[in-house]
Amino acid sequence: MTKVADQCEPWMVSNVEYGSGVAALHQEIEHFYNYMVSTPTEYMMRMEAVHRIERVVLSIWPDCCIEVFGSFRTGLNLPISDIDIAVNNFYWQGSPLLELRDTLIARGVTDDVNVLDKASVPVVKFTEQISRIKFDISFNTTSGVKAAELVQQFIEQFPELPKLVIVLKQYLLLQGLNEVYSSGGISSYSVTLMCISFLQQQSLSEAKNCKNDNKLGKLLLKFLDFYGRKFDYFKYGISVRGSGGIVEKCVLQNSFADGSWLSVLTIEDPITPTNDIGRSSFGALDVKQGFEVAFLKLSKQVDMDASKRSGSILASIINVPQSVMSYRNWVHFKFRHLTDISAEPVNGIEQYFDIDVKLQLNATTSEDEEEDKKEIGSNLNDMPLTHNGCQYKGLGC
Numbered sequence: 314m315t316k317v318a319d320q321c322e323p324w325m326v327s328n329v330e331y332g333s334g335v336a337a338l339h340q341e342i343e344h345f346y347n348y349m350v351s352t353p354t355e356y357m358m359r360m361e362a363v364h365r366i367e368r369v370v371l372s373i374w375p376d377c378c379i380e381v382f383g384s385f386r387t388g389l390n391l392p393i394s395d396i397d398i399a400v401n402n403f404y405w406q407g408s409p410l411l412e413l414r415d416t417l418i419a420r421g422v423t424d425d426v427n428v429l430d431k432a433s434v435p436v437v438k439f440t441e442q443i444s445r446i447k448f449d450i451s452f453n454t455t456s457g458v459k460a461a462e463l464v465q466q467f468i469e470q471f472p473e474l475p476k477l478v479i480v481l482k483q484y485l486l487l488q489g490l491n492e493v494y495s496s497g498g499i500s501s502y503s504v505t506l507m508c509i510s511f512l513q514q515q516s517l518s519e520a521k522n523c524k525n526d527n528k529l530g531k532l533l534l535k536f537l538d539f540y541g542r543k544f545d546y547f548k549y550g551i552s553v554r555g556s557g558g559i560v561e562k563c564v565l566q567n568s569f570a571d572g573s574w575l576s577v578l579t580i581e582d583p584i585t586p587t588n589d590i591g592r593s594s595f596g597a598l599d600v601k602q603g604f605e606v607a608f609l610k611l612s613k614q615v616d617m618d619a620s621k622r623s624g625s626i627l628a629s630i631i632n633v634p635q636s637v638m639s640y641r642n643w644v645h646f647k648f649r650h651l652t653d654i655s656a657e658p659v660n661g662i663e664q665y666f667d668i669d670v671k672l673q674l675n676a677t678t679s680e681d682e683e684e685d686k687k688e689i690g691s692n693l694n695d696m697p698l699t700h701n702g703c704q705y706k707g708l709g710c
Contacts, residue, residue: 338530497596513557541604
C-alpha cells in the first residue's frame with residue numbers, strides 16, 4: 314500500500330492508505346477532484362469579479378443582459394480557468410468590442426485587452442487586475458449558455474463526469490493541448506462532450522457492472538484507451554444527442570454547414586447540430602497521442618506490485634504546479650473576507666461540499682463604486698449561490 318506520509322502530492326489525504334491497482338487510482342481521482350474544485354472563497358472571489366465586470370458593461374449598455382457560461386457555470390473549472398461571459402439582448406452602434414476595450418482600460422480593470430474581431434465568435438479577452446482572472450466576453454450569443462445548461466443535465470445523469478473531466482483538463486493543460494487557436498488542442502467543452510459520449514456508450518455496456526470502489530479508475534483508463542488507441546478519428550465523429558456515441562462522418566457531413574469538409578476531430582454540436590465543435594482542433598492527433606501515452610503510463614502504475622511502487626499513481630500523468638498552489642494560497646489570504654464560514658484546512662486548501670455561502674460585498678475597489686455594489690447585491694438577494702457551478706444571471710436577464 315502507498316503510504317501518504319511519504320508523498321508530496323497536494324491532493325493526497327493524510328492518514329489514508331491508497332491500496333493498489335484501479336482501486337487506488339479511483340481513490341486518487343476522488344481526492345484530486347476534491348482538491349481542485351473551487352472552495353467557497355475561490356468561488357465568491359470569482360463571483361465578485363463577475364460583478365465588477367458587469368458594472369463596467371452596464372455602464373456602457375444599461376439594458377443588456379450579462380450571463381456566465383462555460384466551465385465556471387458548470388463547476389468544471391480549474392483554479393486558473395478563465396470566465397466566459399455573454400453580453401446579450403442589446404443593440405449597438407459602431408464597434409462594441411473596441412468600446413468595451415477602451416472602457417475596461419479607462420476604468421482600470423485591466424491594462425491589456427485582446428480584441429479578436431475576426432474570430433467566428435468575436436471575443437474580448439483580458440485579465441482582471443484585482444483577481445488575476447482571465448475573462449472572455451462575447452456578444453449576443455446564447456449557445457454557450459444553453460450548452461452549459463445541457464452539461465449540467467449530463468452531470469446529474471453521470472455523477473462521474475466532473476471528476477473525469479477535471480483530471481483530463483489538468484492533463485491537457487500540462488501537455489499544452491488545451492488551447493484551440495494557439496496549439497490546435499481541444500477546448501474544455503470538447504473534452505467534456507468526448508467524456509459525455511464515452512459515458513453514454515459505457516452506460517449501454519458494462520459500466521453498470523463496475524464496482525463503486527474502482528469505477529473512476531476503470532473509466533479513466535477506458536477513456537484514455539478508447540480515444541488514445543481505439544477510436545478512428547478519420548472515420549467517425551462524436552455525438553451526445555439521443556443515446557450518443559460515435560457516428561460515421563459521412564452521416565454527419567450532410568448536416569454540417571460547410572458540407573464538404575470535416576475536421577480530424579469531429580464533434581457534433583448538441584445545441585447547433587450544423588456546427589462542428591472540433592473543427593479548429595488541428596492538433597487533434599497530438600491529443601490522441603497524448604491520451605495513448607497517459608494510458609500506457611497509468612496502466613504500468615496500476616499493474617505494478619504495490620510493494621514495489623512508491624508514490625502516487627495519478628502523478629504519473631498529472632501534477633499541480635507550484636504557481637497554481639501559490640495563486641490559490643494568495644486568493645485565500647487576500648479574499649478571505651468574502652466568506653464568513655470556517656473549516657479545517659486540508660493540504661493547505663479549504664475543502665467544502667454542498668455548502669451555500671452568502672456573498673459579502675464589503676470588499677472595495679474604489680469609492681465611486683460603493684452604490685453600484687449595493688444595487689448589484691440587492692439583485693441577488695433571492696438567488697442561491699454555491700461554489701458547485703455558477704448559476705449567475707445578471708440584470709436584465
